[in-house]
Amino acid sequence: MNTFEQLPMPPTTGLLGHVSFLKKTNIHLQLIEWTEKYGNQFRLRLGMKNVLVLSDPKLVKQVLKSRPDEFRRLKNIESVFEEAQVNGIFSAEGESWKHQRKLTEPMFQPAHLKHFYPKLKAITSRLHQRFEKLAQSGESVELVSEFKKYTVDVTSLLAFGEDFNSIEQDHTPLSAALSDVFPVVNQRCKSPIPIWRFFKTQKDKQFDISLKKVRDFVSECIEKQKQKLAENPNLKENPENMLQIMLTEQDQDSTLTDKDIISNAITILLAGEDTTANTLAWMAFLISSDNKTSQALEQELADLGDEKVLSWPIPRAPYITAIMYEAMRLKPVAPQLYLEPMKDTKIGDLNIKKGTPIFALLHASGFDSELFDSPRSFNPNRWLEKGKASFSDIQPFGSGPRLCPGRSLAIMEIKLAFHALLQSFHIEALQPPEDVVEQFAFTMSPVGFNVRLHTK
Template identity: 35%
Template structure:
């Protein structure tokens, strides 16, 4: 043990009163074996569940070793909030993430960078996601929603089961391509080889390589490594295509340099300034980042929401009644109508509390610091477990119930709303909080309104008839959801 007096870290996360500090080695944790550490005890697609179980066993701060890499795992929401707020100086994305990102041939963007480069990119990205910009884009979102409705009408008429996540990813890819790149991507009306099949290979590979103990792909390229390379090539071709289309529009209309209409045009305008510090690779990196960060996060949250509503019929009935009352007379809602869907929005928040698609946020300490009562040397990887407190009865009343009311300050759970808002951080927190959260909520309300306005849900099923299993592929997805719809009779 060490005393606070002889440790002099930058104590942004230190408790106020002097306490005895522990070193990393003092921490409890699962028994590690030589060479592999704890890696053999972790089944990567379920890693979050293993970490959550260890958190219950060893407490809110414990150690895990992946090969020679030491991880500090943190499961207490106040410590997590402090870590996430102590950015960009105290913590940031890990060297390992950046190494794997580059090794896979991906150009860096706002998600993967740190320091000055991140600051410049973050400013640029934020401006294109402000509510005013999203409002301008709204008619295009209505168009994408109309296509989702058409796709589901066909499936309903044919009595076909819908592959829920695949359809929702079509919806989110088409939306982000329109909003961020000004591109007409229509995967909803296509059954061709679509870009999301390739996007879907990249994040899972990144995730497993970050935590791999032995970099087997460097020793021998397997069939899936070759498939991954192909997917990266295909996605980068699409990215370059979006950039070329935007450049052509900007050449045809010089005014777009002064008044860009989307994120991509804004980035190109910024990159074209002398001494901008932004080059073509950063532009491409952020196009790619938006596709990756905006696609399966929103689609999987929606899939979880539909699944949870199906498992809770009384809640589904309330959400349906709200949509049909607010959007009466429309088949695709207006922005004004979406802003009135308070109960549906509460369903989204409650879904993200129980099923956060980012159940763990890895960070790296940039300098020597203190987390709780633990001294953390610069360079340590810290895994923030985002769900432990938000599903614990010690923090949230009736924590395992799917009860959207708690977000509205209504009914018997009224007192629970402030704790749920404080504890669940599904979009992260602090300076790197998700910049797409406003858009994501809008997209989710739009998709739910389309579903509940135009259809009756007949069934939402899983392969084994049990509640959907959680699979961690960077984001946490439900396994194998199928939905059956009937057109609503008006």
């Protein structure tokens, strides 16, 4: 049995140890490379602190399951989010997290999503029209930006009852502001020294401005929903969106403050935008650089009929689903979670001290050749052939009590938007696949992926 100090560690020099690796935007790839070399438990050194990097899927699941009582997200995450006044469901812990989770979950229940479906369909039609325009103009399209406008519109309508309609706008201040927030939060969560508290760079100043814009937007939405509830008290029985659920709860529980509501609204916007949009863009990337899939995909699209946007109930669409799973495996948008034990504990055979940072790799199992044949190759068929691949062997949405609450919404959005794109258009990639870079900044996005759309 190894003690923590006996675990292997990649070479490092200098007092700060591996700190400089954490700043890299391809850290998720580096961690996989190290896992292949040092095994599924190894150690990094960040200054004086040792970090456990864990990728054994069974142990990762065990840790994720033991929340919120035995493990929590890294303490730094809560303090960074608290400082930015966005400490909501993602960063909260203990009783506060339990309360917030209970309040956000109803919005994602199947019955509520079914009720929301006509609005989701309308936003997807708008996306389809936007693709039509882009195909007609023949311009270069950065798909990830188009998908981000889509996911912001969907999330703001579901969570705030507000149709932001960024798809039809060239200038989208809310999306622009949100994209300034993520990278800075990501950097601060990993930073061993809170430099920004003593010295603000241009990025930090822009972060403050952008966050204020998002907060003002959310505050306006809250005021509108308060007014709606006052005008129609029946909505308290059947709330239409997350803000109405939270404002109704606030009437009964004065410990739920306006700040809590704003923090959760911003968290949901952040959590729902990039993850889903990046997954969609990676799906498009994977099929655009692989012509083996086109026949099976075209066949499925033909079987789904002529509709531009899928109707309710959303069909299973096994091949689109397989492409989505393959994108989640090969291009994981949320590859790792940062956690720590709340007391001295054991992970497998290893004794771990309270507060030891743990990097739990959600994406490592996807590259394990014992679980997936030729794990580096894109092969949607593996998900269709019996016994070849199991979704429980990848954990794109995390696991345990903090499993992503937005997963059903994300899957609906992905199926609808991907179908709307491929039903009517061919994608022509404008660069070789090797020029598209995986960039991790809280979520992992395709950088340099531009396409031209051609009407079928």
